[in-house]
Amino acid sequence: MAELVLVDNDVLFKASCYGLAPDLIDILAGGSRDVAGLALAKFVLKRKIEKSGKIVDRQRAAKALDAVLASISALEPDDAELGLAAQYEEHALSAGYAFDSGESQLLAVLVNRAAKNMVTGDKRAVTAAWQLATDLEIVPALAGRFGCFEQIMIGICAKKGGPALAASVCAEPAVDKVMSICFGCSSTFDEQNMREGLDSYVGHLRGNSGELLCDKLPA
Numbered sequence: 001m002a003e004l005v006l007v008d009n010d011v012l013f014k015a016s017c018y019g020l021a022p023d024l025i026d027i028l029a030g031g032s033r034d035v036a037g038l039a040l041a042k043f044v045l046k047r048k049i050e051k052s053g054k055i056v057d058r059q060r061a062a063k064a065l066d067a068v069l070a071s072i073s074a075l076e077p078d079d080a081e082l083g084l085a086a087q088y089e090e091h092a093l094s095a096g097y098a099f100d101s102g103e104s105q106l107l108a109v110l111v112n113r114a115a116k117n118m119v120t121g122d123k124r125a126v127t128a129a130w131q132l133a134t135d136l137e138i139v140p141a142l143a144g145r146f147g148c149f150e151q152i153m154i155g156i157c158a159k160k161g162g163p164a165l166a167a168s169v170c171a172e173p174a175v176d177k178v179m180s181i182c183f184g185c186s187s188t189f190d191e192q193n194m195r196e197g198l199d200s201y202v203g204h205l206r207g208n209s210g211e212l213l214c215d216k217l218p219a
Contacts, residue, residue, distance in 0.1 A: 002034040003116040006075070006106045009041050010121030011149055012068060013048060017061045017175045018168045020156060021068035027155045027217055033116060036073035038102055054174035061172075077105050084108035088132055097131050098124035107132075111141055117214060121149040121176075123205050130210040143211040150201045151217045153179065157198075162191045 005028045015024040028035045049061050077085065085101070085108040092099035103125040110118045120126060126146050133139045157165050162183075169176075170185035182197035184190055206213045 002032055004109075004113060005029070005033045005035045005116050006110055006118040007035060007037050007072070008106055008118070008120040008122065008125075009038065009045055009102055011119055011152065012037055012041055012065065013045050014121055014149060014176055014179075015152075016045070016049070016064040016068055017055055017172045018179075019060065019064055019171075020165075020168055021064050021071075023156045023159065024152060025068065025071050026159070027152055028117075028119065034073055035071075036075040037069070038105060039074035039076050040102075042069055042074070044102075054172075056172050056174075075106075075109060077109055078112075081105065081108040081112050084112060091135065092128055092132060095131065095135065097128035099128040099132065100125070103129070107142075110145065111138065115145070117145050117147050117217070119147040119149075119152065119217065123148065123208075126205060126209045126212060130208070130212050133212065134210065139211060144214045146209065146212040147214050147217045148202065148205055149176075150178070150198045150205075151214075153182075154195075154198050154202070155217050157194075162194055163189060166194070 007028060015021045025035055045065055049055060049058055049065060055061050085104040088099065088104040088107055089101060103120065103122060106118050107129055109115060126148060129142065129146065133142045166183040166189040169179045169183045173180045173185040178201060180186065182194050184193065
């Protein structure tokens with residue numbers, strides 16, 4: 001059975017806006033892995049793209065979203081996973097952790113199906129997952145199995161090169177402020193600044209997420 005890699009809505013959204021969906025799948029699938037996102041992503045992200053005032057080319061982003069959703073598995077958590085997700089949400093709410101329903105469902109699937117990785121564009125979710133894992137004593141089950149969007153961009157950069165990736169990011173400068181800063185969208189692209197910026201954000205997240213963040217993607 002192929003290893004399962006979970007990807008959240010935020011990563012799918014940004015990759016679609018930047019026109020990087022094929023590169024995202026290439027990084028995550030690694031030729032043999034099954035990449036999956038929540039089935040509800042189709043409806044949630046279509047609506048988000050339609051209503052977003054941050055996207056320069058919404059038509060291109062919508063087409064890219066259709067393409068990426070067609071290339072991944074649509075994930076439907078089972079009853080046990082929905083129950084587990086509800087427990088995670090309840091604990092997060094009572095403890096004041098920033099963890100939404102989509103992230104909690106993916107985390108439940110990650111635990112229940114022993115997925116290879118969970119890749120998220122929400123840094124707060126990784127920090128919250130670490131807090132949850134510590135509270136619920138499930139750190140060993142999650143250690144090294146989370147990935148972030150900045151790691152994805154580092155992997156794509158190694159394949160496409162910095163200037164080509166900068167062109168994709170800066171065509172949609174309002175989609176992700178961190179990416180726009182790293183790729184110099186308001187000034188001039190600098191390869192070294194880009195790499196240092198991405199590494200810095202990954203390092204900062206690693207410092208806030210204990211043992212959860214993997215060394216690199218694909219892990």
